[in-house]
Amino acid sequence: MFSFQTIVENFPVLLGSARYTLLISVLGCIEGLILGAVICAAALSNKRWMRRIAALYVSFFRGVPLLIQLLAAYYLLPVIGINVPALAAAVLTVGLCAAAYLSEVLRGSLNAIPQGQAEAAAAIGMAPRDVWIRILLPQALKIGLPAIVNELILLVKASSLVTVVGIVEITRMSQSIAAATYRPLEIYLAAAFIYLVINLVIAQAGRMLERRLTV
Amino acid sequence: MTEIIQRYGPDLLTGFGYTILSWALGTLLGLVLGFMIEIARRFGPAFLRYPIRAYVEFVRGTPFLVQLFVLYYGGPLIGLRLDALPAGILGLTIYGSAYFTEILRAGFDAVPVGQVEAARAIGFRNTTIITRIMVPVMMVSALPALVNFAIILTKETVILSMITVPEIMFQTQTMMSETFAFVAPILILALFFWGFVELISRFGRRLERRFTHYLLDRS
Numbered sequence: 338m339f340s341f342q343t344i345v346e347n348f349p350v351l352l353g354s355a356r357y358t359l360l361i362s363v364l365g366c367i368e369g370l371i372l373g374a375v376i377c378a379a380a381l382s383n384k385r386w387m388r389r390i391a392a393l394y395v396s397f398f399r400g401v402p403l404l405i406q407l408l409a410a411y412y413l414l415p416v417i418g419i420n421v422p423a424l425a426a427a428v429l430t431v432g433l434c435a436a437a438y439l440s441e442v443l444r445g446s447l448n449a450i451p452q453g454q455a456e457a458a459a460a461i462g463m464a465p466r467d468v469w470i471r472i473l474l475p476q477a478l479k480i481g482l483p484a485i486v487n488e489l490i491l492l493v494k495a496s497s498l499v500t501v502v503g504i505v506e507i508t509r510m511s512q513s514i515a516a517a518t519y520r521p522l523e524i525y526l527a528a529a530f531i532y533l534v535i536n537l538v539i540a541q542a543g544r545m546l547e548r549r550l551t552v
Numbered sequence: 553m554t555e556i557i558q559r560y561g562p563d564l565l566t567g568f569g570y571t572i573l574s575w576a577l578g579t580l581l582g583l584v585l586g587f588m589i590e591i592a593r594r595f596g597p598a599f600l601r602y603p604i605r606a607y608v609e610f611v612r613g614t615p616f617l618v619q620l621f622v623l624y625y626g627g628p629l630i631g632l633r634l635d636a637l638p639a640g641i642l643g644l645t646i647y648g649s650a651y652f653t654e655i656l657r658a659g660f661d662a663v664p665v666g667q668v669e670a671a672r673a674i675g676f677r678n679t680t681i682i683t684r685i686m687v688p689v690m691m692v693s694a695l696p697a698l699v700n701f702a703i704i705l706t707k708e709t710v711i712l713s714m715i716t717v718p719e720i721m722f723q724t725q726t727m728m729s730e731t732f733a734f735v736a737p738i739l740i741l742a743l744f745f746w747g748f749v750e751l752i753s754r755f756g757r758r759l760e761r762r763f764t765h766y767l768l769d770r771s
């Protein structure tokens with residue numbers, strides 16, 4: 338029999354673990370944006386080797402499953418002498434992966450900005466770095482907003498994979514509750530429900546932000 | 553090294569086979585299910601629209617891993633007792649169908665209404681309109697997104713290892729825990745997927761050229 342009581346009893350604990358899910362996905366998204374901007378700048382650079390590196394980075398991090406990237410970070414970082422806490426490794430890896438996708442988002446958005454903007458900024462004597470930070474990036478972020486929100490939703494879902502490095506976020510928590518209560522169906526559905534609500538809220542917030550920015 | 557290859561080589565090959573099998577079946581069945589859902593939404597009765605929308609939102613709004621857990625560990629409670637591999641393939645099918653159906657919807661929306669009306673005017677039946685007019689035209693705009701999602705699905709197959717489907721990730725993890733060698737297996741695994749994904753995207757581009765051939769010829 339479907340037991341709502343199990344869900345009700347365990348819901349607060351499950352909901353509490355959502356803070357790690359949010360922490361990892363939001364920090365991962367911010368890291369991905371910053372690093373993604375750098376990679377995007379490299380991809381648009383006029384130096385060939387920089388474009389090569391950017392292309393290789395994007396192809397690698399988009400071509401290899403995140404689960405493998407996470408295991409690599411977990412097992413390989415200590416081998417080369419870097420010992421970081423699991424949470425930091427998880428955020429770092431999720432961010433590295435997000436950077437590959439977000440650099441492409443930013444590249445697409447930058448293409449949509451009229452050429453004249455950068456030229457005008459250069460003409461009034463702005464340094465190339467300022468042109469990037471003050472003119473191009475803010476507009477790219479605005480144009481790319483729907484895609485960035487989409488990426489954040491993907492990250493919320495992808496963060497379920499960090500269970501493999503032992504962080505107790507929603508999925509890991511639901512695994513242990515399911516094991517303790519023998520009610521996997523109810524608990525996993527409850528976990529799915531929490532993810533769904535988080536993502537619907539993010540999507541709605543994104544739409545509201547979009548409307549505000551475009552008015 | 554040769555010992556390790558002798559000991560684990562066959563297992564890894566088997567794992568590779570399961571990876572390809574679950575990806576191919578998951579993609580194919582997902583595409584078929586997604587297509588059926590889209591046809592039901594487009595041509596079926598209106599009351600189907602809300603459940604379909606809820607289905608799509610649920611599948612797209614929750615992590616694939618959690619869906620697999622619901623299916624594999626929660627399934628038996630409602631009488632759905634599946635082995636790991638069928639559960640994994642069913643999971644991929646369900647996951648894929650929700651995304652595929654949205655891609656197909658956008659594709660069908662892009663088919664000019666005039667073409668459908670013209671076909672109807674000269675007496676095409678509904679099924680013929682779908683197979684002869686809508687699908688070929690829709691494929692032109694939807695194919696890149698379909699291939700893209702098929703690529704995403706290759707990467708989702710590694711998640712099947714978490715419900716003990718003996719695919720390549722599962723085999724590699726078994727090997728790692730028995731030999732305590734981590735570096736080489738993980739790198740090999742990463743390179744394998746990198747290559748696999750490149751291969752499919754090449755194939756996708758070729759497929760795209762085939763479907764859009766008639767457009768290229770004229771311009």
